[in-house]
Amino acid sequence: MTAGTMLRVEGLGRAFGGVYAVREVNLSVAEGETRAVIGPNGAGKSTLFNLISGHLTADQGSVHYRTGETLHPIDRLSAHSRARQGIAIVFQGARLFHGMTALENVMVGAHARTRHGFVAAALRLPRHHREEAAIRADALAALDRVGLKEWAHRSADVLPLGQQRALQVARALCARPRLLLLDEPASGLRAGEREALARLIESLRAEGLTMMLIEHDVAFVARLADRVTVLDLGEEIAEGTPEEIRGHDAVLAAYLGQESAA
Numbered sequence: 001m002t003a004g005t006m007l008r009v010e011g012l013g014r015a016f017g018g019v020y021a022v023r024e025v026n027l028s029v030a031e032g033e034t035r036a037v038i039g040p041n042g043a044g045k046s047t048l049f050n051l052i053s054g055h056l057t058a059d060q061g062s063v064h065y066r067t068g069e070t071l072h073p074i075d076r077l078s079a080h081s082r083a084r085q086g087i088a089i090v091f092q093g094a095r096l097f098h099g100m101t102a103l104e105n106v107m108v109g110a111h112a113r114t115r116h117g118f119v120a121a122a123l124r125l126p127r128h129h130r131e132e133a134a135i136r137a138d139a140l141a142a143l144d145r146v147g148l149k150e151w152a153h154r155s156a157d158v159l160p161l162g163q164q165r166a167l168q169v170a171r172a173l174c175a176r177p178r179l180l181l182l183d184e185p186a187s188g189l190r191a192g193e194r195e196a197l198a199r200l201i202e203s204l205r206a207e208g209l210t211m212m213l214i215e216h217d218v219a220f221v222a223r224l225a226d227r228v229t230v231l232d233l234g235e236e237i238a239e240g241t242p243e244e245i246r247g248h249d250a251v252l253a254a255y256l257g258q259e260s261a262a
């Protein structure tokens with residue numbers, strides 16, 4: 001069976017103070033694909049993710065996303081609406097809620113997507129109790145999926161960094177995403193923690209979840225990604241399989257340029 005397209009980005013552009021952070025970017029991500037987005041610092045990777053998730057609005061271009069059988073434009077939808085349609089993002093360096101358990105951290109994320117949300121929760125309406133039980137079950141399932149079930153009732157503050165990242169992924173999974181955007185989930189992790197995260201991403205990939213992943217380590221990318229998009233100065237300079245990208249002249253130039261500037 002040929003997989004359909006999950007996401008199509010056309011001519012996408014966004015400027016800050018007259019300078020393009022993302023410019024004329026075109027890409028398509030297939031259902032079930034893991035797409036890595038790489039590029040030097042300031043290349044526009046995070047901006048691209050925020051344009052897809054709706055946390056930033058585009059100046060130019062469009063984003064189409066699969067709902068049902070076809071792709072639909074989502075440019076006019078808020079981040080909240082896009083999240084409800086299954087686009088989840090784990091922000092770079094996202095924080096956890098201190099003083100809460102791992103389970104509560106996941107549940108707080110899930111409350112934001114419910115129909116009644118905090119108002120019903122605060123008023124303790126009956127419908128809130130039904131929702132609360134459902135959210136709790138979803139949150140426990142998400143923790144189990146990332147290997148943190150044993151930590152559910154422990155304070156999130158004591159989690160090692162690698163498990164904090166897994167907890168962020170659990171929060172995103174609790175919304176039952178169809179497209180998961182991970183912005184540098186491995187940054188700052190030690191080798192063992194990176195390995196655990198790689199295995200988690202591999203397991204989500206094996207489940208068929210469509211993902212986009214920002215990452216600097218080319219070996220990490222080669223292991224996890226089906227295809228790689230390379231950005232430099234806001235523009236897409238290459239796209240291909242990890243093997244194709246590794247030998248690409250423009251990619252090497254972008255990275256070497258960054259090293260010599262550093």
Ligand SMILES: Nc1ncnc2c1ncn2[C@@H]1O[C@H](COP(=O)(O)OP(=O)(O)OP(=O)(O)O)[C@@H](O)[C@H]1O
Pocket residue numbers: 016017020021039040041042043044045046047048
């Ligand atoms: N909210 C903002 N206001 C002003 N400029 C911004 C804003 N967000 C991003 N930029 C600029 O847009 C460019 C792209 O930034 P972006 O964070 O998307 O790059 P990146 O590839 O994710 O970089 P890094 O690898 O360092 O995270 C940079 O020059 C950055 O300074």
